[in-house]
Amino acid sequence: MNRIWLFVITVLLAGCDQHVWNDPYPAHDSGANILYSSFEERPKHLDPAQSYSSNETEIISQIYEPPLQYHYLKRPYTLIPQTLSAMPSVTYLNAAGRILPHDAAPDSIAQSVYELHIRPGIHYQPHPAFALDDHGQLRYAHLSANDWRHIHHWQDFRQLGTRELVAADYVYEIKRLASPQVNSPILGLMSEHIAGLQEYADRLSVLAQGLPENAYLDLNRYPLAGAEVVDRYTYRIRLKGKYPQFLYWLAMPFFSPVPSEVDRFYHQPGMTERNFTLDWHPVGTGPYLLSENDPNRQMILTRNPNYHGDNYPVSGEPGDAAAGLLRDAGKPLPFIDQEVFSLEKETIPYWNKFLQGYYDLSGIGSNSFDQAIRVDAQGQPQLTDEMRRKGMGLATAVTASNSYVGFNMLDSVVGGVSERARKLRQAIAIAVDYEEFISIFANGRGIPAQGPIPPGIYGYDDSGADFNPVVYHLVNGKVERRPIGDAKRLLAEAGYPDGRDAKTGAPLVMYLDTPAAGPDAKAGFDWMIKQFAKLNIQLVVRSTDYNRFQDKIRHGSAQMFVWGWNADYPDPENFLFLLYGPNMKVGKNGENVANYQNPQFDALFDKMKYLDNGPERLAIIRQMVDIVRTDSPWLFGYFPKAFGLRQAWMSPTKPNVIANNTLKYRKIDPLLRQQLRKKWNRPVLWPLLALGGLIFALLLPAIWAWRQRERSVAK
């Protein structure tokens, strides 16, 4: 063992000049303008037509530019053009093709036509697919076996080129959504809206069957009724009927431009075998390009030299200026040269590295909460002294997502609209104390949900006067959870006095299905069981793996289950459709996993989805929320709050829970970071010396005994 220590000490002494021993990054990067963050698992897809998870969009949103984006500072979230010269114009047509006024009845609208006009002069990032040879032909469009002998790594594509962004690229991507080679997750949804998309997909499937694997299917040859190029910079999208939420989709990566030569480039034989795919090497017009993609270790975004430029917004919400968010108003974007994402599967190393200054931003997990945040007497979160000393900043935002427990409405015990089942559900809704849940499991980082719509989304009432009367009541003017006695009464009325079936006396047993198996899972189960035990209901938690859980949900054989939803876009429709009957899971494969059906609710939903935000829409939303509160198909759970910490060297950032293309607004002070890292990471040497001394002390008697023996042998 002493040999190892000798080794350790020599090696460490050799590294002494570096001063900081635990820097996980190369020494020459220590003063560079690089933002450090992490990814938890390798992104499955970087193809804009395929990627849907937040960890994927976090990367590709910096690379690809869909026509629209959200304003960085304004709230409620506002769409603004990204590559367009103005917001798209929409025309409504009736079945005969005649133009209708904007306030025409939704039923009369047969088609909505969106016309989008791109700003000229936007160029793609440097990429081999655009490279031209001496004759002005695409250099790598027809790779021969001879070419491949010199190409093994991505860097072997020596020549790079670029091209101007044109309307055809956007149309091409919309066509790709229907391609069987792409298998886009939103094809099913979009084919309900984009004219002719379903037929197009069917046609492509037939065409693709005859082709060999990975062969190029030239989508330019097949027109799509719902998307057409008008001129070099203009294109049109035709939707069936009216679908005002479509604009939000235009801000998502699915509608980014993909040049057809890039698609053809990647479909040459030999590409896939070398991992050269659009899924791995994205090509965009955005502020950054993916310069290194090693998902086993790190992914690096580097400033795109061809970026068309954008400026930091000059106005925002009241209060933004005071928060320092307008310090850089009007300055050219982006600020940061590189973002390095390192693979960090576990939260603990991430947090510790953040504290050591090796990550620039961090969320706060429930385990590190007490170290970072203390809640003041008013219940407001404040940074702890330790964090203050480090100069950290805090930003909080309620995420546009919810976490709830759904009742399967097809279940014979909890499901259905009978008075008995409803009262049972209501009783449980009172008993499961989400205030306690939030305080234990989320350290108060959440808001108990009063309905399906989270804060920040139209239809949420933040006046505090709006509450779920089934679960809460007013006590001295304050909203409080109803006492457990109310729940017991409801339970008795439902036919289970004291948790026993009134007819047979059998105890009421309920089942909660969950795919959770992480280290924190057991605590969660124990807590849930405790909640049901308040009503003398015996809860059995059935934890299983993800696939089995999905199976059960799909077949409707679960009784209760934990679920959540992340908003696609900031519109109440995106939450209320989770309870829309025709959208149910069983049989219809929708997202209404509770299989809730209420004709009244469905009728209101049909009306609500076409309306623009305004008093009429708000009234309908209120009505819908009241219906689901009474029916209680979910325990509405809570809306998680995101707490973000930033290091002293980061300029203030405004949390944006909808948009992802925010890297370009971030700014750091690399020199301050370098200084602080040095200060925070002085190696502590005494334990090494102490350990060495201890080992020596242990060896001493051995040496002594050995000498004794040698001496005795010598005699």
Place this chain on the structure above:
Amino acid sequence: MMAYLIRRLFYAVPILLGVNILTFLLFFVVNTPDDMARMHVGRKHVTEQAITQWKVEHGYDKPLFYNRAEHGVSSLTDTIFFNKSLRMFALDFGASDDGRDIAREIKTRAGPSLAIAIPVFVLGLLVNVSFALMMVFFRATYLDRLGVVTAVVLMSISGLFYIIAGQYFFAKLWHLVPISGFAAGLDSWRFVLLPVLVSIVAGMGSGTRWYRSIFLEEMSKDYVRTARAKGLSEWRVLFRHVLQNGMIPILTGAVVVLPLLFMGSLLTESFFGIPGLGSYVIDAIQAQDFAIVRAMVFIGSVLYIFGLWLTDIAYAWADPRVRLS
């Protein structure tokens, strides 16, 4: 001799076939192609069409073992079993379920795994043998007894504890090494240091005990008595005779694990964020990407059999009296 070794090598074929069929069956009962498709297509807005599409694209739309639609040989070859499992015999691992080439991935991940495994193996062997020698030298004194008790104590501590404690003290409190991660090339030594140290300490208990018992067995043999009778010093007896003769079981024992080093350590790699084969397997299990798991099972069993074969050679080499029947 040569013929024997070649014959032994041929025994591997039925074993590998058995491994192949067993894992294939296990994983396909667990995960039907439908499950796999759902797992990879995503969570939101999934349609049946997308599922079918995924299966076609990844070759899971075929029958498992026998394709009635085809004739002749292709009724057996145009099946999932043939395409996904038997092809591995030609070292064609295909693509993982998320569409990446497995062979390429294994190649890049082997490096980090070996960067941990080889130092652990070599240094571990050195440390354990020297401690064992020391204990044998002081046998039947309090030092030996202390050593044995320490070894048992070290053995009785969960490996997880060493990792957690090591990370907590060396990386978090004392800022001596990075907490986790890996770097390409020579810069990786800073990341390798702590995992190697932790692994060596974790293996010290059982290793030292095992070598001690080997040496003690050697000590009880006649030639040692003869050597002592000749008046050789204890020190010389130990180093010249006992160590040399003890090396035979030590080396043959080590040879078996040698190929398996390649597979990396599941725990160490995933705790320290080292992008090796061990964490590849864990990720694959957690993501239920069984194309990867099948490939790794196959490689693991090939290496195991290779290890057995090496042991045969090592025995023959170390002890010519071994009868090679």
Place this chain on the structure above:
Amino acid sequence: MSWQPVVLWTDALIFSLAGLILFAFSRKHPHGQLHDAWQRLIQMPMAVASGLILLVFVVIGLLDSLHYRPQLPAQPGHAPQYSVEVISVLDTLLQPLREHQEKTYSAPLATRLYVKETMVQPGGRVLRDYPRLQFGGASLLHPQQDWQRDVTNRIMRGSVIGVLFAALLAAVGAGLLAMRRKCGLGALYRQLLGENNRLPWRTALTTLTILSVVIAVMVELAAAYHVFGTDKVGLDVLYNSVKSIRTGLLIGTLTTLIMLPFAVLLGISAGYFGGWIDDVIQYIYTTLNAIPSVLLIAAAVLLMQVYMEAHPALFDSAAARTDFRLLFLCMILGVTSWTGLCRLLRGETLKLRELDYVQAARAFGVSDWRLMWRHILPNLYHLVLISVVMDFSGLVLAEAVLSYLGVGVDPAMQSWGNMVNTARLEMAREPVVWWPLVAAFSLMFTLVLAANLFADSVRDAFDPHGRQR
């Protein structure tokens, strides 16, 4: 209160194992060779000390394996109904620990919660402080002043009770022994504790005293405090870690119990018959060995989940679910670990087969099975025994690793693996929550250390020439 016994699969197996062992002990004269070995074993101080510690664990594990459903309060006009929740005798003994649930974390022996909460003072003033625990130290009026005195008192009282209990036990034992040997207590004392007694009575007595003091102190403290603190949802960590003993024991013993018949039968057959039988058996175990065991276990655990979800009616209670998963885990661990013993037995049988008396019996026409049963198996007992005790500790440790990989016991089950797994996150907390980790590791360590020391002694006693390491 009336109750309805529940026999889980693992309960049945563990009790049959216990029965088997008792039966083996109760037979007056075992085989001569084995008898000598047992004699050697009980003369080793280390074996006696570690054996006593193991015995405590086993008793706890067995108490925790007596399951039942308590009857629910009777309702007029209905047949008696039983709770769905299955609890064990140990749960009943530890009832206070089980029910004294706090809100969330509290440190060992604490009187206040580990996290601050907003409290409204009677005057309407809002204060953020550590609230008092509902149960831990609830009897203290002024915890700041009284806590230290109270804890010291309890430790003292516990020690005294422990020593008294040990003394009582020793006195009763000595009295009985004296009556049997028909001698006075003084003579007995000289006989037993004298220098030249064969049996290590002094070690036994010391271990017994230490054990009873530790247990008595724990009981004294646990009556008013959470000795190892509470976990995230306020459950007593001591209760959790004691409940985990059964899981650890079961994994360590049932695994070998389940694999034993296969390993013995196949190993002996392979060695005895040779030829194609040998080839087939060798093929089976090489194939199984060639698959990396973690992957095999992962696949099998997923397989089991498919089965469980396909038959929800069979697993309608939490106990049935966790029990089945545990049993299955034991089985699959058995499948991956029987090959070593099998190979060992095969090799040993190969040697025994050539021995004169076996050859002679064969010549007399003794049937193969009888020969294997009467002449070969008894000569392999010691190998089986050694390998069982040697495997035990490895399996207990493996459970923790498997839980980390997500293919261990059910996440809802109390086990050290699950505790360690959760505690990893808690270690990152600041201020750090160290007690669940320490509790789990120290109990696991005690069990494994005792098992290792015991296994060493067993090996020395049964295999004095060190044929098997």
